[in-house]
Amino acid sequence: MNMNCYCGSGNNYEDCCxxxxxxxxxxxxxxxxxxxxxSAFRLSMVDFLYNSFHPNSRRFQKKTEIEQWSKENKWEGLEIIKATENTVEFMAFYMDPFGEKQRHHEKSRFQKLQGTWYYVDGRIVG
Ligand SMILES: [Zn+2]
Known part of the structure; x- marks a missing residue:
């Protein structure tokens, strides 16, 4: 398979996500x-999305809600605005269930636990 990765990196999916x-x-x-x-949102990889939450925030997540959010929107692109060691500010573009174009602008926090990175939480920007 030779295709650009869903995350828009320009690399093949095989070499990327x-x-x-x-x-x-x-x-x-x-x-x-x-x-x-x-990329996992685009592929509706619910277990991956759930498991990549930091253990402290994972217990507040519901797989059914992750699945609904990933499937009811049409994901159209990702733009990384700024990344530091443990934060990423990004914009995700999508079409909502009503056919309206939306932009999700978030500053996310990440934490490494025993060598593995996890998503802690995110704050909506602007
Ligand atoms: Zn990728």
């Missing part, structure tokens, strides 16, 4: 995990 989807430990940075989570 796939390795993280196979094993969370393969994310070498917060940004790489962020990209893999965006």
């Amino acid at each position: 796939k390795s993280v989807h196979l094993d969370l430990k393969n994310a070498e940075s917060a940004e790489q995990l962020m990209r893999a989570r965006y």
